[in-house]
Amino acid sequence: MACPFCAPTDPTLSERVSQSDAASLGQWVEAQEMDGSKGAETKFAVLSHLKFPEKVKPATIHVPEFVRGQTGDLFLLLGQLDPDSESIILWERPEAITETAFQYVNQAPAPETAPAKRLPYFHRFLEFSDPLIGDDAYAEFAKAPYEAVFAARESYSREKLRKWLTSEDVLAPRRGLYGLLLGLVGNDEDAQLLKQLIDDQSDSVRLGIDGVMAGFVLLRGNDGLRYLRLKIFEDPKTPITDVHAGLTAMRFLWRSGPPDISRDIIKETVHGALDRPEAADLAIADLARWKDWSVQEELMTLYHKKDTENPLGQIATRRAIIRYLLASSLDDDAKDQPQHVEQAKQYIEEIRKSDPRGVAAAERIFGRRRLRSD
Numbered sequence: 001m002a003c004p005f006c007a008p009t010d011p012t013l014s015e016r017v018s019q020s021d022a023a024s025l026g027q028w029v030e031a032q033e034m035d036g037s038k039g040a041e042t043k044f045a046v047l048s049h050l051k052f053p054e055k056v057k058p059a060t061i062h063v064p065e066f067v068r069g070q071t072g073d074l075f076l077l078l079g080q081l082d083p084d085s086e087s088i089i090l091w092e093r094p095e096a097i098t099e100t101a102f103q104y105v106n107q108a109p110a111p112e113t114a115p116a117k118r119l120p121y122f123h124r125f126l127e128f129s130d131p132l133i134g135d136d137a138y139a140e141f142a143k144a145p146y147e148a149v150f151a152a153r154e155s156y157s158r159e160k161l162r163k164w165l166t167s168e169d170v171l172a173p174r175r176g177l178y179g180l181l182l183g184l185v186g187n188d189e190d191a192q193l194l195k196q197l198i199d200d201q202s203d204s205v206r207l208g209i210d211g212v213m214a215g216f217v218l219l220r221g222n223d224g225l226r227y228l229r230l231k232i233f234e235d236p237k238t239p240i241t242d243v244h245a246g247l248t249a250m251r252f253l254w255r256s257g258p259p260d261i262s263r264d265i266i267k268e269t270v271h272g273a274l275d276r277p278e279a280a281d282l283a284i285a286d287l288a289r290w291k292d293w294s295v296q297e298e299l300m301t302l303y304h305k306k307d308t309e310n311p312l313g314q315i316a317t318r319r320a321i322i323r324y325l326l327a328s329s330l331d332d333d334a335k336d337q338p339q340h341v342e343q344a345k346q347y348i349e350e351i352r353k354s355d356p357r358g359v360a361a362a363e364r365i366f367g368r369r370r371l372r373s374d
Helices: 013-018 099-107 115-123 131-143 146-151 158-166 172-185 188-199 209-220 222-233 240-256 263-271 280-289 296-304 311-330 339-354 356-366
Strands: 022-032 041-051 060-063 074-082 085-091
Touching: 013 074, 013 099, 013 131, 022 060, 041 074, 041 099, 074 099, 099 131, 115 131, 115 146, 131 172, 146 172, 146 240, 158 172, 158 188, 172 188, 172 209, 188 209, 188 222, 209 222, 209 240, 222 240, 222 263, 240 263, 240 280, 263 280, 280 311, 296 311, 296 339, 311 339, 311 356, 339 356
Parallel strands: none
Antiparallel strands: 022 041, 022 074, 041 060, 074 085
């Protein structure tokens, strides 16, 4: 699974080159706007070909559109063979590029290379002075599976990660990735830095704090989980966006955390979000996926609790509780039905008396017949 703490990205330069039939570095020569029956065209002098489908590579490329530029400006030219004519290349709109960025693409490991072997190259260019390069290097990490990110950890620089995490010049969403990476290579001093970032709640919306939380737990282990439960999930003053970020971090740790991080403590940590009306439905869904049936009684109390300040949140929470109980009642793989199965069936029938439509709708989602406790 790709980085859960990274902002969405466009296709990387390596991906775009790999998917193209032609890729060249062109120098702007001249451009002609559309004039009557004469179509627009821009002429480029080719400085280098990354790939080209013909044996005889052209010295100039004419793109049938107007591209504004000045003599000597550099552009990346990407094109696809016309499916109706193998001798015609359909060019994408040229993209301004520097010589450094072109060499960065030229020297990058091919997309077919194992991601764990590609990432050390791109780590060198994170936050590079040329935005095109820095953005692309970030995109490579954002798209890489966590297993590859973990495998390449020895190539990461603690000093750079610490600098980026505290720099106002770094885009906030990227701190999620950098927090995670620091969690893979850091020490106790770095854990303290991540804790300070978690504690600083001066902004109501903190993009990337989910990855910082995950990195903190990777360094502090179960003690880190316990701290997040108190600081993030159980403190009513914590902004709800931080609670959502914490849930994202818990899902990552459940799926990809090391063996010494207790899944039981992850579940206990998420229990702390049940008293937050704006996040309870998400926490309940996570507990159901993780088959934590220990909070049935607590959820029934929550179901009957009135919330006049957040009626829509109460509806979402009640729906999540019904789905949780249905999932619990169906978790009957054991020969002798566990106690949670019978208890869940009883609670479902109790709720059915006051909300038959809600229970029936949830049952349709589960694709099962109406459940009875008898």
